[in-house]
Amino acid sequence: MEAVLESQDVDHLSRRKIVAWIIFGALFVALMLCVAYYFMVYRYYQSTDNAYVQADVTWLMPKISGEVIQLKVKDNQFVKQGDVLALIDHRDYQARYDQARSMVDLKTAAIAIHTENEKSAQFSIEEALSNVNAAQAELGRLEADYLRYQQLLGDGVITRQRFETIESQYVSARAQLARSQAMLNTAKAQYGSVQAGRAQIMADLNNAKATVNLYQVDLNAAKLMAPVSGNIGSLSIQLGSRVTPQSRVLAIIPENSVFVEANFKETQIEKMHKGQKVQVKLDAYPNLTYRGIIDSFSPASGATFSMMPSDNATGNFNKVVQRIPIRIVLEPHPQIELVKPGMSVIAKVDLRS
Structure with a gap:
């Protein structure tokens, strides 16, 4: 009987040793798998849960x-x-616009009238020039007669009365030429004045058109x-x-404008670069996995852009690991519409990509 009990105790101890070795072996295998996973996979990834969905929000302001x-x-x-x-409500702006349009029409009509005045002034110049030419021709004819009759008077061929008639005609022709030249100068001066007025009217017209454009902008802004x-x-x-x-x-929120802003620790970004692949998981939908790539790195840490950045030059200095915002662009996904700005995500960067 004692021999049987001793045999049972030996079997029990043997089984316990076997179980212990099995557990130890399983733990050893698990440890080896963990070490292998670390060296083959885990160390090539950097992840953070300090990441959120963002979007290029367009604010509309009247x-x-x-x-x-x-x-x-x-x-x-x-x-x-x-x-x-x-x-x-754009009734006030419509009224101002209509008033400005009326002013443009008024200035346009003034330009048309001014154009006709310029033509009239040009005709006056041409008429005065014709009168000057006619007076010069008449003066030339009478001057020749005057010289010829003067010689005839000296020879005693004609009477002094006849000579004085020719002389008075000659003097009158000279006066007529002077009047014609004065009228020509007056017509030219009037034409110059009319041309000077055109510049003023054109300036008023351009100002009226600019006012129309200004009110047109306000009128369009009503929509x-x-x-x-x-x-x-x-x-x-x-x-x-x-x-x-x-x-x-x-x-x-523009369509297809969502992206992920992941705030990685400064100690994590050593091997990160633009274009690396990123795995993104939403806290709201943990069973969905989205893919993305690193688009850009922030030019400074998040603390630098805060309203009240910390002053590390003070005596109470505590070193804090800073966060660097990284922009991640999401790739097309069948359920991309589930990604909403403000959602929390977990971002994992593949350093081998």
Whole structure:
């Protein structure tokens, strides 16, 4: 009986040793697998959970103030570039625009009248020039007669009365030439004055056209149009709301504009570079995996751009590992629409890529 009990104790101890060796072997294999995984996989990856989805948000701000008389969109609605989102009361701007257009028409009519005045002044110059030429021809004829009759008077061929008649005609022709030249000078001066007036009218016309363009800009600004295609968000106006210039009325998240901003520790980026592949997991959808690539590195740490950066020159210095923001562009994915700005993600960079 004692021999049987001793045999059972030996078998029990043997089984315990076998189990112990099996457990030890399993632990050893697991350790070896962990070491192998570290050297073959893990050490080639850098990851962080300090990462968030971002987007190039486009804020829409009106250029004019007024009351919203039409609102054609609602929150979360998709819009295309160029769609009219809202309409601001533009009656005042329309009236100013119409008034400016009337002023342009008035100045254009003044230019037309001025053009006719220039033509009339040119005709006056041509008429005065013709009169000068005619007076010069008449003076030349009478001057020849005057000299000839003067010689005849000296020879006693004609009477003094006849000579004085020719002399008076000659003097009158000289006076007529002087009057014609004076009229020509007057016509030229009038033409110069008319031309000087054209410059003033043209300046007024250009000023009126500039005013029209200015009011046209204000009139067009009454229509709030989508600058990009995307989804509406943060809609802060309703029908009848009063808006002012530079006030944010809504935001548009452009389509295909989401990206991931991952804040890696400065000790992690030694082997990182642009173009490396990144695995991204959303906290909201842990079963989905997205792919991306490193697009760019921030030119400075996140603390540098904070409103109140820490002053490390003080006596109370504690070294803190800084974070470097890295922009990650996501690759196309069947469920990319699930990625929303502001979501938390885990980013893992493949250093071998």
